[in-house]
Amino acid sequence: MYKRDAAFRNDLVDKAEAWYLKHEKRYMNTVKLIGKEMLSRVEFNLAMRHMQAPFDDVELYLLYEMLEPNEMGEVEFVKFAEVILQQYVAKDSMENTLLQMPSEESHMWLLLTFRIPSLDAFDTTLTFEALVTIHHTGNMLRRLILTKKDNLPSHSLIIFTDPARYTSTVIRCNEQLCEVGYSGGSKSFPHEEKEEIIPSKILTPSERILGKLEKLAKRDDKVLEYKSREYLSTWSAYEQFVAQVEKWYDKNSKRYMRYMSQYGKDVISEVEFKTVMRDLHVPFTDVQVHILFMWLDPKRTGQVEFSRLYEALYAALYKRFAVDDDHKTMNIEYQKKWIRMTFKSPTCDLLEMPTTFEALIHLGFTGAMLTELIRARVPALATRNFVIFTDHSRYSETLVHCNQRLYEFEYTGGPKCAPKEGTIFYEFSMGHIDCPLLLNLNPKEKQRPEESEVPGQQDATSTVAKDQTSSD
Incomplete structure (x- = not known):
């Protein structure tokens, strides 16, 4: 009976988690061969022995009890990972309490608000608060999230501290909150948010040159816009230019996207767009390239999404059709559409x-x-x-x-x-x-x-x- 103590149970949880992470797919495929979701103790033991799992009879008995059998003595085998995770979180919480024993007066308590930025606008119940210490690691935070919100569609989580700079503020598995800039308070008055110091932006020489080029480009835009309207004044020239751009894009779409992606952002400026078009050696004049930029930027914001070139091309063609269409004539189309x-x-x-x-x-x-x-x-x-x-x-x-x-x-x-x-x-x-x-x-x-x-x-x-x- 000495194996049923807390130390043995904790070792069993570690052993079960390590085995399941390595053989998860094999476990699910083997148990599914039985053909039902609820398994008896005999069926569970036979499946584990068939997989040659490294557990003895006592350990299999405890694992089966962790799955919480119903009144018929059957368990749901798909809950194995969830149960092991809950036991692991409980073990970590107990170890953290025994080893650190933070008192209410110690300045290590933090009231964290967990949220998913991309889903905040939907007013869901995925946002929650939890009282943690500054010694919580990324792995402990991940288990806390999965325990609190078990309805997440995926267990692949990325935890970060700043949505605007998530790539540089990711919390690693073994990284503690105190190492990423969080400070704690007493348990009665815990800190609620991270105190961030936003450094002033220092322009690089390339960014300063780009700024000067953008100012010069705005001066040239007046002349280019006049020449663009003159160039597209006739329908034949308009249609010929659209066909020329479409033919070029069908052959060079991969090169176009690869060159534009070198900026590392989805939205680029006018100078950046025209510079890449020149590097691509496109068969267009400066006026024609400016026309493409205007189609991508109909609101004249100076910033465009380069990936929408094909869409902008047909949007411009649609607008021209709408302008030149004779509203007095009716085009009878097939109505069952x-x-x-x-x-x-x-x-x-x-x-x-x-x-x-x-x-x-x-x-x-x-x-x-x-x-x-x-x-x-x-x-x-x-x-x-x-x-x-x-x-x-x-x-x-x-x-x-x-x-x-x-x-x-x-x-x-x-x-x-x-x-x-x-x-x-x-x-x-x-x-x-x-x-x-x-x-x-x-x-x-x-x-x-x-x-x-x-x-x-x-x-x-x-x-x-x-x-x-x-x-x-």
């Missing part, structure tokens, strides 16, 4: 966020038009990086690119008075066209996807090189 579309975000649906909406659209909508519609209907989205697809089970095969229309997919329209119904999905992206945040659509299944189900790296790179989508 209307569809009442339901827009859903699978990951956000799990968190019960207001991202689902309906809209009456026609099958001529492109991916770029759907992107703008989503941004207009869900203004609380904290990012512009998301992808649109028609089937959540085959998202890599059913992506809607920015220049693709809904006619190309399996949608059926109807008259405007009685439209058909359909569903389309959008998801946050992780930087590539076919890498959404989507991990598991069924909250009841905690199993990770098989390796064969994960799209290969070759598909991701080939799709990015082929076309730019609505994930801007």
